[in-house]
Amino acid sequence: MNWPNSLKLLEDNSRVIPGGLASLNRKADPVIAFVRAKGSRLWDADGHEYIDYHAGFAPYILGHNDDDQAAAVVAAIQSGLSNYGSGPTLEEGVLARLFLQAVPSAEKVQFFNTGSEATSQAIRVARAWTGRSHLIKMQGGYNGHHNAVATNLMSTREQLGGFRRQGAEYPLVPFTAGIPPEEQALTHAVPFNDLAAVESVAKQHAIAALITEPVLQNIGVVKPRPGYLQGLRELADRYGFLLILDEVKTGFRASLGGYQAVAGVTADLATYGKAVANGYPLAALAGRAKYLDLAASPDPAKRVLIAGTYNCHPVPVAAAIACLKKLMDPARDVYGRLERLAARLEAGQRELFRRHQVPAVISRVGSASCVYFARQEPADWWDILEHHDAAFDLRYRRALIERGIYHFPVIVKQGSISFAHSEADIDRTLEATDDALRSLARG
Numbered sequence: 001m002n003w004p005n006s007l008k009l010l011e012d013n014s015r016v017i018p019g020g021l022a023s024l025n026r027k028a029d030p031v032i033a034f035v036r037a038k039g040s041r042l043w044d045a046d047g048h049e050y051i052d053y054h055a056g057f058a059p060y061i062l063g064h065n066d067d068d069q070a071a072a073v074v075a076a077i078q079s080g081l082s083n084y085g086s087g088p089t090l091e092e093g094v095l096a097r098l099f100l101q102a103v104p105s106a107e108k109v110q111f112f113n114t115g116s117e118a119t120s121q122a123i124r125v126a127r128a129w130t131g132r133s134h135l136i137k138m139q140g141g142y143n144g145h146h147n148a149v150a151t152n153l154m155s156t157r158e159q160l161g162g163f164r165r166q167g168a169e170y171p172l173v174p175f176t177a178g179i180p181p182e183e184q185a186l187t188h189a190v191p192f193n194d195l196a197a198v199e200s201v202a203k204q205h206a207i208a209a210l211i212t213e214p215v216l217q218n219i220g221v222v223k224p225r226p227g228y229l230q231g232l233r234e235l236a237d238r239y240g241f242l243l244i245l246d247e248v249k250t251g252f253r254a255s256l257g258g259y260q261a262v263a264g265v266t267a268d269l270a271t272y273g274k275a276v277a278n279g280y281p282l283a284a285l286a287g288r289a290k291y292l293d294l295a296a297s298p299d300p301a302k303r304v305l306i307a308g309t310y311n312c313h314p315v316p317v318a319a320a321i322a323c324l325k326k327l328m329d330p331a332r333d334v335y336g337r338l339e340r341l342a343a344r345l346e347a348g349q350r351e352l353f354r355r356h357q358v359p360a361v362i363s364r365v366g367s368a369s370c371v372y373f374a375r376q377e378p379a380d381w382w383d384i385l386e387h388h389d390a391a392f393d394l395r396y397r398r399a400l401i402e403r404g405i406y407h408f409p410v411i412v413k414q415g416s417i418s419f420a421h422s423e424a425d426i427d428r429t430l431e432a433t434d435d436a437l438r439s440l441a442r443g
Contacts, residue, residue, distance in 0.1 A: 001402045005045040006033035025057075028409045030401065037064035039420035042406055050406035051425050053415035057408075058217070058249050058368065059274035061334075062326060063420025069278055069322040076318035083313045091321070092312040098324045099276070099284060102256050105266045106286035110295065111312050115248035115273035116144030118283040119211065121306065122269045123148050125291050126209035126242040128304045136201055136210040136241075138192045139170050140381030142218035143211050143246045147179045152189035154219065157385055164382045167196035192216055192380040193224060195231040199239075207241040209269075214259040217249040220370030220412035221363040222378050229265040236268070242291070248273040248283065253416070254366050255335065256327055262365075280319035282312075326419075334419050338367040341417050341426055345369070348430040356437040359389075367417040371396070384412060392440070399436035405429050 010031050014020035021027055033045040040063055042052045052064070062069065081091070092111065099109050112118045127133060135148055139160070143149040155173040170189045188205065190197035198210065214229055216222035229245075236243040244267060250259040251272035260266060269291055273283035285292070297303040327334050346362050346369060353360040353371075363370050363377045372378060373389035373396070393411045400407055407415055 001048065003030055003032050003044065003046045003048075006031050009033045009045060030398070030409065032401075032406075039063045039065070040418060040422070040425050048404070050401070050404050051421075051429055052406050053417065053429075054406055054408045054413070055416040055418060056279060057274070058253065058414065058416045059277070059279045060416070060418050060420075061253055061275040061338075061367070062278045062323060063418040064279070066278060066323075066326070066420070068326055069280075069319050072318045072322035073280075073315055076314050081314035081318075083310060085309065089312065089314070089317075091314060091317045095312070095317050095321050095324075098321060098328070099286065102252070102324055102328055103258060103260075103270075103272075103286060105257065105260045106270065107289040108292045109284050109286040110292060110306055111317075112283045112285065112308060113281045113310055113313075113316075114144075115246075115271060115283045116146055117308070118248070118271040118273060118285045119144040119149065119244070119246055120146045121285050121304075122244045122271055123209055123211065125269060125285075125294055125304050126244065128294055128302055129291055130206075130208045130241060132206040132208035132241070133186050134201075134205040134207045135187050136198060136207055137187060137189055138212045138216065139189045140192055140216050140219045140222065140384075141211075141213050141246070143213070145176070147183045148187055149211065150174055150176045150179060151184070151187055155381070160382075164386075165191055165197065166194060167200055169197060169201050191382065192222060193228050194380070195228065195235065198232065198235055202235060202239040202241065207239060209242040209244050210236060211244040211246055213246045213249065214263060214265075215250055215254070215365050215368075216381075217368060217414050219381055219384060220372060220378070221365055221368055221414055222380065222384075223363060223365065224263070225379060229263045233265050233267075242268040244268065245270045247271060249275075249368070249414075250365070252276050252324075252327060253368055259365070276323065277316050277320035278323040280316040282316040282320050332419075335366070337419060338417055341421050341423070342367045342369060344423065345417065345426045345429065348426070349433060352430065352434050352437060356434075356441055358392075358437060368414050369417075370412055370414045372412065388412065395440055396436065399439055400432060403432035403436055405432045 010020040034042050036043040042050045139152045151174045159173045188201045247258040247270050252275040255261045269287035294304040295306045361377050373392045374387035378384045390411045397407050397409045
């Protein structure tokens with residue numbers, strides 16, 4: 001399979017856009033430029049059709065261009081709604097009430113345009129509340145592109161000092177230039193699933209907040225061990241820092257109430273995005289009212305600014321309201337359907353890996369999953385460095401793409417199923433997987 005039109009588009013764009021893309025996270029090999037999407041399908045500039053499991057980095061829980069959502073957006077535009085830039089709107093209140101109905105662990109909610117804005121605001125609120133500056137994040141966790149957390153994602157062995165850290169923090173490894181050393185000194189990266197490391201850092205520094213995805217979903221699907229999230233809650237209470245759960249990926253995908261509802265743990269603050277609006281640009285910060293109400297504090301020294309010209313723009317608000325109503329509709333049984341489809345895919349994959357004698361494990365939370373070419377599910381990023389066959393992963397993803405099954409061609413990126421997928425899609429995916437594994441076995 002070749003993609004000459006896609007390559008030419010990247011070359012043309014590179015003359016006017018650095019790197020050729022507005023978000024360099026979209027750059028991958030092979031270069032494929034998509035031009036249309038509907039339901040579970042994608043079409044590229046070279047005329048190829050794919051069943052999509054990338055889902056635009058996971059927001060499309062209903063599928064691409066959902067008809068009900070599109071109708072709500074068109075109706076909002078035609079009604080004369082505008083981003084007035086003055087005063088409250090009815091629609092933001094409607095959205096907030098729907099959100100809090102879906103996420104009972106939260107008392108109040110504020111809205112933004114991107115997940116990075118939401119996590120940045122959560123950290124600012126934590127620092128204002130505690131009067132502290134230091135932050136704990138996870139090695140292998142992604143919590144946005146801003147300075148405080150742009151570190152320690154897919155770090156190399158050498159960058160991490162060459163060995164696994166247990167009970168202690170890792171060296172800080174920024175994944176972008178331009179972060180002042182003074183800011184870097186305030187962030188501490190620790191292994192996921194390691195409570196001893198969190199406590200060690202909390203004893204040494206005045207921690208304002210610990211921020212983590214409850215399931216690490218930017219390095220696949222790395223689950224918390226039993227009791228881990230509860231342990232984080234207890235440490236936050238003991239040492240006086242805020243627990244921030246970054247549910248930008250798990251929120252409204254792991255369950256209607258997010259992973260907090262699955263785990264039975266309540267964060268002080270939690271961030272949401274992606275699936276909340278099924279691909280439209282909207283994010284949220286939710287949690288305990290006493291923290292969020294700092295935005296309206298009468299004390300200027302404690303007041304936390306919330307501002308954004310496009311916060312709750314009527315188009316993404318209409319999209320989010322339509323999405324939440326559909327997710328919350330018991331007659332549609334969205335989460336039941338997602339679970340049945342995901343279980344069908346997982347069972348089929350397990351049988352194919354067994355039949356083709358490929359060492360592999362599948363880690364899944366609801367409709368999100370990842371295949372690790374290893375003999376056990378990883379507990380942290382170091383497990384992936386040590387045991388996952390990264391070279392085979394890339395060959396496997398390329399083989400699937402060439403057979404019309406689209407997973408993002410970067411190692412350990414999760415796959416996501418949408419409400420628009422069908423049993424026929426799953427069965428076609430398994431047929432392509434069988435053929436791909438047979439081809440890979442031939443070398």
